[in-house]
Amino acid sequence: MALETRKSPLLVAIVGPTATGKSHLAIEVAKRFNGEVVSCDSTAVYKGFDIGTDKLSISERQGVPHHLIDVVDGSCNYSAAQYAQDATAAINNITERGRLPIVAGGSGLYYRALTRGLFDGPGRDGQIRTRLIRIATKRGVEYLHRLVERVDPVSARRIQQRDEQRLIRALEVYYLTGRTLTEHFDSTQSPIESYDVITLGLHLSLEEIFRRVRERVNEQFRRGIIDEIKSLLDGGLSRDSHPFGGLVYRQVLEHLDGARDESATRELIARENRRYARRQLIWFRKEPNLHWISVAGEHPDAFQQAVTVLQARLC
Missing domain, CATH: 3.40.50.300 (P-loop containing nucleotide triphosphate hydrolases)
Structure with missing residues (x-):
């Protein structure tokens, strides 16, 4: 070859x-x-x-x-x-x-x-992250996965249900930009x-x-x-x-x-x-x-x- x-x-x-x-x-x-x-x-x-x-x-x-x-x-x-x-x-x-x-x-x-x-995503937002961590502590990491699934089912399929860091990032990007990770990746x-x-x-x-x-x-x-x-x-x-x-x-x-x-x-x-x-x-x-x-x-x-x-x- x-x-x-x-x-x-x-x-x-x-x-x-x-x-x-x-x-x-x-x-x-x-x-x-x-x-x-x-x-x-x-x-x-x-x-x-x-x-x-x-x-x-x-x-x-x-x-x-x-x-x-x-x-x-x-x-x-x-x-x-x-x-x-x-x-x-x-x-x-x-x-x-x-x-x-x-x-x-x-x-x-x-x-x-x-x-x-x-994509070059937005910086971390302390308030959003603190709120999501509290939700995970109270309701379980799986609940964060369900939240991601509602707004970005494509990302939800690739992120493991208990991968707290990536779930938080997916939600953080969505809340900060109004667009899902999938939408950002597609561009x-x-x-x-x-x-x-x-x-x-x-x-x-x-x-x-x-x-x-x-x-x-x-x-x-x-x-x-x-x-x-x-x-x-x-x-x-x-x-x-x-x-x-x-x-x-x-x-x-x-x-x-x-x-x-x-x-x-x-x-x-x-x-x-x-x-x-x-x-x-x-x-x-x-x-x-x-x-x-x-x-x-x-x-x-x-x-x-x-x-x-x-x-x-x-x-």
């Missing part, structure tokens, strides 16, 4: 719901087309958050360089805007070295920030607009995704997710740190606090992951020009379908 002779630089993205094999397919595509992987995962950027994010080990990466994994400490609050900036820099660097950048992951917000851009410009983006989406049946989710949750506990979280806390990381609000980590923290036993915690994590997978499917189905692959990323057919799509676009 003569990347250097193209009028527009090429970028491949591999997206889709959780537990569909995106990382595996990205590695196979990278090996075939001289590529490097740019992670698109909102929690994998944090150091030490390994098991709950299913980070691939160095050996599992099979010599393929990976970017935007383990780049910030857990005490930081890494944003979609920062991701778009860092991912753009990584993509440009990979391209300048004559290699193929491959963005892979399931964070719809991060993917959209990269491919469509983010933005991508930082990689000069690239020819080919997006592949992994799409399995919900039954298959649910089966894979349950297997992965059991594997995470077998690998020691509880000990990983205890180690992070023992190292001085606050339980209020942003990555602890993500799937798996939040539920295990609640288990450590005595909210439920391990069996119930496993079931809750699987259930929340199933809901998340549904939201991801809804999100990515709205993406234009996405090429769906209806087998898991580990399946040989997934690689063959990916190669067919890429070669057709390169002719």
Whole structure:
């Protein structure tokens, strides 16, 4: 593949719901087309958050360089805007070295920030935030999610029900500007607009995704997710740190606090992951020009379908 002779630089993205094999397919595509992987995962950027994010080990990466994994400490609050900036820099660097950048992951917000851009939102409003925090304390974070759902159902589908920070921001922007986050996003410009983006989406049946989710949750506990979280806390990381609000980590923290036993915690994590997978499917189905692959990323057919799509676009 003569990347250097193209009028527009090429970028491949591999997206889709959780537990569909995106990382595996990205590695196979990278090996075939001289590529490097740019992670698109909102929690994998944090150091030490390994098991709950299913980070691939160095050996599992099979010599393929990976970017935007383990780049910030857990005490930081890494944003979609920062991701778009860092991912753009990584993509440009990979391209300048004559290699193929491959963005892979399931964070719809991060993917959209990269491919469509983010708006320069209003500054924080202390009064609004104080009022929303009081509402969350009194009525629960889920109530904030219902408020977002009323005014901005698209954002409500991509923001987890207990992600208090992002829910507050969505409502804050709406109250300050009179426009939803979705409306603002629709009028933005991508930082990689000069690239020819080919997006592949992994799409399995919900039954298959649910089966894979349950297997992965059991594997995470077998690998020691509880000990990983205890180690992070023992190292001085606050339980209020942003990555602890993500799937798996939040539920295990609640288990450590005595909210439920391990069996119930496993079931809750699987259930929340199933809901998340549904939201991801809804999100990515709205993406234009996405090429769906209806087998898991580990399946040989997934690689063959990916190669067919890429070669057709390169002719």
